[in-house]
Amino acid sequence: MSASVIKPDNAVLWEVIIVRLASWRLVRELLEMCDVALEVVDIRDPISTRSRKLEALASNKGVPVVVVLNKADLIPLRVSESWRRYFEEYEGVRAVYISARKRLGTRILRKTVKDVVRDKSPLTVSVFGIPKVGKSTLINTLKGRHSASTSPYPGTPGYTRKSQLFKIGGNIYMIDTPGLVPPDGKDVESIIRSRPVDKLDNPVAVALKLINKVLKYNPYAFLQAYGIESRVPGEILAELARKRGWVYRKDGEPILHEAAKAVIRDYLDGKIVFYITPQQLEGSRSDSA
Ligand SMILES: Nc1nc2c(ncn2[C@@H]2O[C@H](COP(=O)(O)OP(=O)(O)O)[C@@H](O)[C@H]2O)c(=O)[nH]1
Numbered sequence: 001m002s003a004s005v006i007k008p009d010n011a012v013l014w015e016v017i018i019v020r021l022a023s024w025r026l027v028r029e030l031l032e033m034c035d036v037a038l039e040v041v042d043i044r045d046p047i048s049t050r051s052r053k054l055e056a057l058a059s060n061k062g063v064p065v066v067v068v069l070n071k072a073d074l075i076p077l078r079v080s081e082s083w084r085r086y087f088e089e090y091e092g093v094r095a096v097y098i099s100a101r102k103r104l105g106t107r108i109l110r111k112t113v114k115d116v117v118r119d120k121s122p123l124t125v126s127v128f129g130i131p132k133v134g135k136s137t138l139i140n141t142l143k144g145r146h147s148a149s150t151s152p153y154p155g156t157p158g159y160t161r162k163s164q165l166f167k168i169g170g171n172i173y174m175i176d177t178p179g180l181v182p183p184d185g186k187d188v189e190s191i192i193r194s195r196p197v198d199k200l201d202n203p204v205a206v207a208l209k210l211i212n213k214v215l216k217y218n219p220y221a222f223l224q225a226y227g228i229e230s231r232v233p234g235e236i237l238a239e240l241a242r243k244r245g246w247v248y249r250k251d252g253e254p255i256l257h258e259a260a261k262a263v264i265r266d267y268l269d270g271k272i273v274f275y276i277t278p279q280q281l282e283g284s285r286s287d288s289a
């Protein structure tokens with residue numbers, strides 16, 4: 001099929017499909033090359049930002065996984081600790097919490113990596129995870145201050161040949177190309193990470209879902225972030241649009257999709273205070289849609 005056959009409105013979808021296929025291929029290649037897989041997740045909602053498919057692939061290949069609960073600077077320490085215990089005790093997976101941005105927890109991460117593979121030295125680790133969990137930030141943190149930035153969309157099969165190994169302490173080496181894992185699941189978390197915010201089909205619908213999720217765990221989130229008292233998702237979007245001056249010139253009506261994109265971006269950036277605890281997760285298992 002030639003590229004011209006693809007209709008413009010399908011172009012984004014095609015892009016997503018192609019990136020997905022290339023991503024899994026790269027993930028498999030990286031798994032072949034490493035001794036330990038670091039699965040980076042967002043500690044604010046680790047269950048929705050993990051990839052069961054990645055974990056299954058790693059397990060099939062006999063590669064141990066260490067779950068890296070990243071962005072711990074955004075949540076209380078006791079909650080970070082309880083997530084670590086949840087993964088280790090309840091799921092039987094090694095887990096560490098860190099802040100890649102603040103460079104906290106990397107020593108315990110190195111120690112854990114050595115611990116899961118005791119009989120091998122040197123060791124090679126590779127970093128995996130869905131978009132926006134902090135893979136690149138972690139890689140740069142582990143490499144040190146003066147490292148080059150990495151490409152967000154590795155996609156070609158030969159890509160890993162261009163990647164480099166970095167010594168990150170002891171006898172541990174890291175592959176500097178992150179394994180971008182396509183998000184799975186129908187959770188709103190997967191949707192907002194499946195493509196750039198500007199390319200979402202219906203940002204308003206997605207933002208409404210996201211606002212509902214946030215309010216469930218933090219009723220004050222939008223008061224804290226924007227000074228908006230309403231707890232009605234549609235009203236929150238409308239009020240944010242008006243506050244920012246995003247209104248149609250003709251009739252002064254709020255431009256909801258602009259507000260929706262702002263909310264999604266602020267959420268991904270950690271500007272909206274939100275996190276789930278393992279205890280809340282247990283409570284919401286039955287009623288989650
Ligand atoms: N607060 C906080 N933000 C982080 C941390 N690590 C990454 N981020 C932010 O999360 C966003 C995505 O990070 P990036 O490394 O590009 O994620 P990637 O898509 O997985 O490579 C960026 O805005 C980072 O600054 C962290 O430990 N704490």
Ligand SMILES: [Mg+2]
Nearest residue numbers: 135136151152
């Ligand atoms: Mg990246």
